[in-house]
Amino acid sequence: MLQRTIDEALSRGGQFAEVFVEDRATSSAVLDQRRVEELSSGRDRGAGVRVVVGETTGFAHTADLSETGLLAAARAAAAVAREGGGGVREVALEPLRRYPSSAQIEPSDVEKSKKIELLLQADDVARSEGSAITQVQVGLGDSTRRFVVANSEGVFASDHQVRTRFNVSCIATGDTGMQTGYRPVAATRGFELLNPEVIEEAARGAARQAITKLQARPAPSGDLPVVLASGSGGILFHEACGHGLEADAIMKQASVYAGKVGQQVASPLVTLVDDGTVAGEWGYLAIDDEGHPSSRNVLIENGVLTDYMWDYLRARKEGRHVSANGRRQSYQHLPMVRMTNTYLLEGDSDADEIVAQTPYGVYVAQLGGGQVNTATGDFVFGMTAAFLIEDGKITAPLRDCNLIGNGPEILQRVDAVGRDFSMMPGTCGKDGQQVPVGCGQATMRLSAITIGGAAA
Amino acid sequence: MSDLLEQAERLLESAKGNEEIEIYVSSGVETEVRAYQGEIENLSSASSSGIGIRVLTDGVSGAQVGTAWAGSLDEESVRDALREARDNVRFASEDEFVAFARPDGVDPVALSLRDDTVLTTPLDDKIAMAIELERRVRDGDPRIRQVDSANYSDYVAEAAIVSSTGIRASYARSGAYLSVEAIASDGNDDQTGWGLSAGRAPGELDIELAAHDAITRATRMLGAVKPASMKCTAVFDPRTAATLLAIIGGALSGDAVVRGRSFFADRVGEVVASPLFSLIDDPTDPRHFAASSHDGEGLACRRNVLISKGQLQGFVYDTYSARRAGTASTGSALRGGIAGSPSAGCRALQLEPGEEDQATILKGVGFGVYVESIMGVHSGVNPVSGDFSVGVTGLMIRDGQLAEPVRELTVASTLQRMLLDLTHVGNDVEWLPGSAAGQTLAIAGIAVSGS
Numbered sequence: 001m002l003q004r005t006i007d008e009a010l011s012r013g014g015q016f017a018e019v020f021v022e023d024r025a026t027s028s029a030v031l032d033q034r035r036v037e038e039l040s041s042g043r044d045r046g047a048g049v050r051v052v053v054g055e056t057t058g059f060a061h062t063a064d065l066s067e068t069g070l071l072a073a074a075r076a077a078a079a080v081a082r083e084g085g086g087g088v089r090e091v092a093l094e095p096l097r098r099y100p101s102s103a104q105i106e107p108s109d110v111e112k113s114k115k116i117e118l119l120l121q122a123d124d125v126a127r128s129e130g131s132a133i134t135q136v137q138v139g140l141g142d143s144t145r146r147f148v149v150a151n152s153e154g155v156f157a158s159d160h161q162v163r164t165r166f167n168v169s170c171i172a173t174g175d176t177g178m179q180t181g182y183r184p185v186a187a188t189r190g191f192e193l194l195n196p197e198v199i200e201e202a203a204r205g206a207a208r209q210a211i212t213k214l215q216a217r218p219a220p221s222g223d224l225p226v227v228l229a230s231g232s233g234g235i236l237f238h239e240a241c242g243h244g245l246e247a248d249a250i251m252k253q254a255s256v257y258a259g260k261v262g263q264q265v266a267s268p269l270v271t272l273v274d275d276g277t278v279a280g281e282w283g284y285l286a287i288d289d290e291g292h293p294s295s296r297n298v299l300i301e302n303g304v305l306t307d308y309m310w311d312y313l314r315a316r317k318e319g320r321h322v323s324a325n326g327r328r329q330s331y332q333h334l335p336m337v338r339m340t341n342t343y344l345l346e347g348d349s350d351a352d353e354i355v356a357q358t359p360y361g362v363y364v365a366q367l368g369g370g371q372v373n374t375a376t377g378d379f380v381f382g383m384t385a386a387f388l389i390e391d392g393k394i395t396a397p398l399r400d401c402n403l404i405g406n407g408p409e410i411l412q413r414v415d416a417v418g419r420d421f422s423m424m425p426g427t428c429g430k431d432g433q434q435v436p437v438g439c440g441q442a443t444m445r446l447s448a449i450t451i452g453g454a455a456a
Numbered sequence: 457m458s459d460l461l462e463q464a465e466r467l468l469e470s471a472k473g474n475e476e477i478e479i480y481v482s483s484g485v486e487t488e489v490r491a492y493q494g495e496i497e498n499l500s501s502a503s504s505s506g507i508g509i510r511v512l513t514d515g516v517s518g519a520q521v522g523t524a525w526a527g528s529l530d531e532e533s534v535r536d537a538l539r540e541a542r543d544n545v546r547f548a549s550e551d552e553f554v555a556f557a558r559p560d561g562v563d564p565v566a567l568s569l570r571d572d573t574v575l576t577t578p579l580d581d582k583i584a585m586a587i588e589l590e591r592r593v594r595d596g597d598p599r600i601r602q603v604d605s606a607n608y609s610d611y612v613a614e615a616a617i618v619s620s621t622g623i624r625a626s627y628a629r630s631g632a633y634l635s636v637e638a639i640a641s642d643g644n645d646d647q648t649g650w651g652l653s654a655g656r657a658p659g660e661l662d663i664e665l666a667a668h669d670a671i672t673r674a675t676r677m678l679g680a681v682k683p684a685s686m687k688c689t690a691v692f693d694p695r696t697a698a699t700l701l702a703i704i705g706g707a708l709s710g711d712a713v714v715r716g717r718s719f720f721a722d723r724v725g726e727v728v729a730s731p732l733f734s735l736i737d738d739p740t741d742p743r744h745f746a747a748s749s750h751d752g753e754g755l756a757c758r759r760n761v762l763i764s765k766g767q768l769q770g771f772v773y774d775t776y777s778a779r780r781a782g783t784a785s786t787g788s789a790l791r792g793g794i795a796g797s798p799s800a801g802c803r804a805l806q807l808e809p810g811e812e813d814q815a816t817i818l819k820g821v822g823f824g825v826y827v828e829s830i831m832g833v834h835s836g837v838n839p840v841s842g843d844f845s846v847g848v849t850g851l852m853i854r855d856g857q858l859a860e861p862v863r864e865l866t867v868a869s870t871l872q873r874m875l876l877d878l879t880h881v882g883n884d885v886e887w888l889p890g891s892a893a894g895q896t897l898a899i900a901g902i903a904v905s906g907s
Contacts (some may be wrong), residue, residue, distance in 0.1 A: 004819075026795075032715065035551055040545035043536060043794050055492070059500040063528035112547045135716055171717065178719070180840050193748030204803035219845075221868065221905030222685045240523030244686050252492075254604040254639060256646070334498060369835035371847070375604070375639045375648045378864050382835025401845035404866050404905075423714075450682075452836065452845040452866025454903045456499060 001067050002150040006091050008074040009051045010152060012081035014112075014312070016052040017091075018151035019074070020289065021065065022331040027107060028141035031119035032208035039112060048331040049077040052313060056080045061332045070456040086383035093156040096148075099286035101407075102279075103162035104329055107142035110191045116141050118194055122168050122203040129207035132214060134178075135171035138203075140164075142191070147200040147331075149291040159292040163282070163436060164193045165425070168203045172210035181210030182368075182384060186425035186436070188284040188306050200359055209366070211328025216397040218452025221388065225361035227354055227445045228401065232367040234439025236426070236446075237341050238451065240407040241265070241380040245299050246325070246337040247314040249374045256408055257305060264307045266411035269347055269444075272300040274309055276324055282425030283341035283438035290326035290335055297323045299342075300411075311337045329433040339428060344442035347417025351443035354394040354416045363387045363394050369426065377407035402452040410449060418443035457803040459680075460616040461626045465695070466532065467509075468620055476620045478556050478753075480508040481529065482794060484613035487579070491586035491606045493683070505529045506794035511541040518552035520545050525794045531788040553779040556621045557753035559726045562787065564756035565740040569629040571657035574610045582608050585634065585663060592667040593638045593651070599675050601646075602639040609633050610658060611651060616644035617754035625754035631745065632658045633889065634666045639672035647680060647861075649673025654889050673828060676872070677849060680861035683906040689824035689879065690867050690902040691817060691853060694886035696827045697807075698894025704871060705737065705802035705840045706889060708762050710773035710788070713765070714780040719770060719842045719872055729766040729875035734808035736761050737788065739770055752791030752798040760786045762802075766875075805892035810881030817880040819856035821898050824850045826858055827867065842871040850867045865906040879900045 002019050009017035023045045030037045047070055050059040058080030062073040122138040139351030142165070148158040165186035171178050183202040187193045227234060241257065249255035257265065266272075274427060276285040287293040290312045298306050310318075311326035314337065327338035363386060372380030386398040423440035464479040471477040483505035490498040508525040522544030526533035590606035614628035637650040651669030654661045692700060715750070720728065739748045739757035748757050753775055761769045772788035773781060777800045789798035812820070826861035828850040836845040845868035852859040882896030 027549075035549040036547060037501050037549070037551075038521060038523055038797060039547050040523040040525070040797070041537075041540040041544060041793070042525040042527075042534060045533070046527060056494070056496045057498045058581075059498060059502075061500075061502045062506075063504060063506075063860065068479040076501050076630070079501075080496060116547055149493075173716075177842070178717075180838060213841075219868075221866070221903050222907060252604045253602055332502065332504065334500065368527075371835070373648055373830040373831070375602075375646055376863070378831075378834065378847070378849070380832030382832060382845075382865070384838075400838045400841065400843045401868055402832040402847055402866050404832075404864055406864055443673075450864065450866065450869050450905055450907070452905045454843075454845065454849065454870065455866040 002043055003091060003093055004048060004073045005070040006150060009049055009073050009078050012078045013046060014051045014078065014081050016152055018149065019047055019049050019070065019417050020147060020149045020331055021047040022147040024143060024145045025308040025362065026141065026143040028139065029115055029119060031123060031138040033250050034123055036116055044330065046331045047073060049073045049079045049084040050275040051080060052332060053081045057334065059242065059334050081099045092154045093150055093155055095155045097157040098227050099159045101160040101162055102188045102284065105163065107144055107164065108189055118199055121196065122199050125200050125203035126168060126170050126207040128205060130211055132172040132174055132181060132211050133170050133207050134173040135238050136393060137169045139167045144308065149289065151291065155291040157287050159286050161188060162190045164340065166192060166194055166199065166202065170206045170210040172214050174214035175235065176214055179210050179213035179216065181206040183327060184425055185279050186282045189280050217257050218455040219398040219401040220451050220455050221453045223448040223450050225358050225445060225447055226449050227358055227361060227443065228365045230363045230420045230443045231352065231424045231440060232416065234343055234441045235367045235370050235381050235426060237344055238339060238439050239372040239381055240405065240410050242339050244344050244373050244374040244377065244407060245308045247308045248337045250308050251314055255374045261307065263305055265408060266300050266302050266303040267414040267415050268303040269417045270300050270411060271345040273298050274339055274342045278341045281341045281423055281438040282436045283339065288324040288326045289328045291447065292322045292324040294324045294340065309337055309339065311335055315440050329435060333362040333433050336433065338430065338431060338435050339437050341423065341438035341440065343418065343423065346419050346421045346442045349416045349418045351418040351420045354418055354443055354445050355394060358392060358445065360388045361389045362398065363389050370422045379407055380404045403449050404452055405449045410446060413447040414444060415447045460614060463529065464618040468618055470538065471620045474513055476512040476556050478510040480615065480617050480620040480791065480794065482506060482613060482615040483891060484611055486611040487582060488609040489583050489607065490842045491590040492588060494591065496583055501851050505805055507534055507537060508538050509541045509792040511545050512554065512556055513545055515550040515589050515700050518550040519554040520548040520550055521554050522548055523770050523797055527780040539731040553776055555775055555779060556619050557623055557755050557775045557785060558621045559623065560755060562756040564889055567747055567749045569611045569656065569747060570612060571630050571658055573657045574612050574630045574753065576630060577658045580597045582658060585658065585661065589634055589636050589663050591668060592663060592724050593636050593670050595669045596667055597675055598638045599642060599678065600671060601641040603635055604639060606636045611845040623754035625750040627749050629868045631658065634661050634663060634740055636666055638670040638674045640678055642678045645678055646675035647674050649677065654844040659822065660898060675864065678860045680849065680863040682864045683852065685906050687901060688904060689821045689898055691821055691824055692827045692897045694884060694894035694896060695888060696830050698888050698890060699830060699833060701805050701807060701892040701894060702890060703839060705805045708771050708802060709800045710771040710777035710781055711800040712733055713771050715779045717840050722772055724768050726768055727742050727766050728768045730767045730878040732810060732881045733875060733878055734764055735763040735805060736801040737805050739804040741804060743887050744893060745887060746804045746891055751787045752789035755785055758787045761790065772800050773800055774798050802891055807881060807895065809883045809885050809895060812882060814881060814882055814884055817882055817896050817898055818853055820880060821853055822856050823863065825867065825904055826852045833876065844869050844871050844874065865904055868903045868905065869901065872897050873901065
């Protein structure tokens with residue numbers, strides 16, 4: 001049936017056709033102030049068909065998975081082939097490559113009551129941190145995404161991606177008003193992710209963060225040295241250069257990194273990798289959404305730009321190797337060039353030493369997302385837990401604010417990288433599509449970046 | 457449309473004696489065209505439908521609710537969703553405030569929000585608009601070196617909500633949009649600008665307006681520098697002002713208030729903003745792109761006054777938050793599609809226009825920063841604490857006029873302070889897609905962080 005769909009898609013002409021069939025089951029539960037507010041279950045099934053004719057891509061999707069439905073979608077996608085007369089092409093699919101589930105314990109095998117026990121445990125732990133904690137909200141969600149992708153070049157592969165997330169949000173109330181604390185736990189794994197230790201750490205972390213911030217003062221404004229704690233600083237690279245290294249931005253000359261392969265674009269301490277193969281991480285993929293096995297791609301090596309990230313069509317056009325960065329939010333979306341797990345390799349500094357050698361600056365313990373304009377390189381990222389560094393010591397907590405910089409300039413200012421590597425999960429949005437990604441780095445320092453605080 | 461309503465009502469018949477059921481069904485069609493270098497880059501056409509089901513049962517100390525959804529309306533998917541929703545109910549806590557909406561006697565305002573020319577306009581005409589938009593931007597100014605996306609998109613969507621508690625509502629809407637992002641270059645500096653035209657049908661779109669906007673915004677940013685850090689007045693253009701109003705609207709949600717997550721909680725009757733600030737949420741105003749006859753629980757949308765001359769008047773509520781607050785729903789349930797549960801929120805904010813146009817406001821401000829685009833709203837604004845810090849591009853205001861372009865700066869304050877520090881409200885209301893219209897706003901005492 002998939003083969004007939006591809007044949008139909010190519011019947012009016014076209015160089016490439018693909019059918020992507022997806023079945024996704026999700027469940028979520030929210031505990032708010034010790035009330036289980038809602039359990040929700042969802043199911044979404046459908047197929048997306050795309051046809052490439054010259055520089056034009058036609059795309060259609062349908063929730064009707066019968067042969068009639070698929071053929072109708074194929075014809076709708078093929079409508080871009082205006083000249084018609086492509087003739088009959090024989091498409092022979094490879095034997096199906098089937099990848100196993102990323103879960104040891106499938107979400108569907110877990111009793112709902114067991115999930116609720118975990119929510120309540122997190123609430124207990126968070127509240128035990130003190131009476132300043134006035135609000136606790138805990139969320140648990142899982143998604144099981146199975147898909148098959150087949151294309152006119154014979155690619156035929158299926159994957160079974162299970163993802164689990166757990167997050168704790170706390171509000172602490174004091175004389176200065178309310179402050180928030182947040183900890184996410186997320187992995188491309190099954191229910192085995194959520195053991196009591198993981199939950200306790202997340203709940204305690206969120207509660208302590210909110211309580212600490214009650215004492216926070218407005219963050220400074222202007223340029224200062226910034227030390228980014230292990231893990232969440234990876235978002236810096238995601239925004240400062242990751243998006244700008246995606247081949248769609250490169251090929252449209254809409255990135256400050258276009259034409260710079262082989263050039264020194266960062267401090268020699270920067271070796272940046274995008275790696276879909278890190279099992280269990282939030283951005284892990286066995287195959288990308290175009291059916292190609294994930295890979296580890298070095299983007300920047302010792303400060304020198306080595307390669308961009310590619311989806312299949314752009315890689316084919318440029319005669320490049322497939323880097324397996326073609327991802328889509330669902331069958332209703334076209335694949336685009338997207339990051340997977342993007343991380344900075346460790347350096348050789350000691351994390352404590354990095355702080356000790358910073359006379360005055362800001363220590364960012366947690367970052368909360370960011371945004372970039374790839375054409376200018378200007379980017380922001382938010383700090384949701386931060387402290388002043390005074391005389392080489394971490395001192396007063398600071399209120400939330402954004403940091404702003406220009407990617408190519410900031411990459412040159414990485415002047416220390418530690419050995420305490422860790423990863424953080426995040427959700428990356430691009431052109432309205434959300435996909436799970438990982439970010440990682442060891443404790444590191446920027447010699448200066450603009451802190452967008454409200455203090456004079 | 458009556459099909460959707462009938463389909464939903466048939467499902468209600470399966471409600472068992474001890475439960476209430478609410479069914480939300482939606483369906484839509486959409487087209488999206490992206491042009492690049494005179495050709496179609498992407499062309500997508502799609503139709504989709506889905507269902508969201510909530511089941512409620514009464515317990516000893518309140519009701520419990522369970523939810524399930526499916527991205528298609530075939531019998532098997534719907535049956536599975538109903539079974540899952542029923543199963544999920546068992547695990548929810550009993551809550552005395554949980555209830556489905558009941559008819560409240562308020563009649564919906566008749567709104568004409570669906571224009572079928574979205575469906576009858578030939579695809580070739582839509583493609584031609586995207587290609588023409590790209591061409592006009594590319595050829596509109598020699599400094600435009602790239603148009604990295606020029607898009608036409610449209611949709612027609614309809615939805616029905618029925619419940620065993622007597623709700624029976626259906627509504628439809630359409631939309632058509634042109635959007636474009638241009639990159640301008642002067643040889644050593646690149647800057648971007650985007651333009652937009654929105655309407656309910658392709659015939660309402662203005663290609664020239666969108667093209668001109670993108671070109672102006674990109675070219676006038678060329679040569680932008682990072683300004684020195686300072687405290688000054690920030691003037692927000694209508695688009696960034698709309699973003700600001702939408703954030704403030706979030707804190708006026710009854711849901712945030714009853715959950716203790718709004719800095720406005722317990723402050724009704726107090727002065728929370730400058731006397732220039734009068735804010736309403738009015739989805740019955742058809743000028744608003746987000747206008748709607750019904751809310752996400754099937755109640756009639758209505759005009760709600762939130763802040764009047766700086767004084768906090770009240771909040772917007774859905775059924776749950778209203779019951780928890782001891783009041784009635786204001787017809788303000790939002791629903792994030794089939795997978796979302798209703799939650800109180802502002803849908804169509806508008807700030808009462810002031811007397812001055814933008815030029816007069818700039819003259820009055822004299823010196824400051826004119827904010828033309830902001831980034832990092834989701835990472836730098838904390839709607840609970842009110843901390844506000846966003847990245848900005850824009851222009852300096854000198855001698856009451858727009859002066860040199862600036863970039864790589866942040867503006868920061870707290871939402872609470874910004875409302876009080878408002879000094880000018882423009883008369884230049886722009887109706888924009890999203891939950892707020894916007895007009896020029898001037899706010900004093902903003903911390904600008906640069907070099």
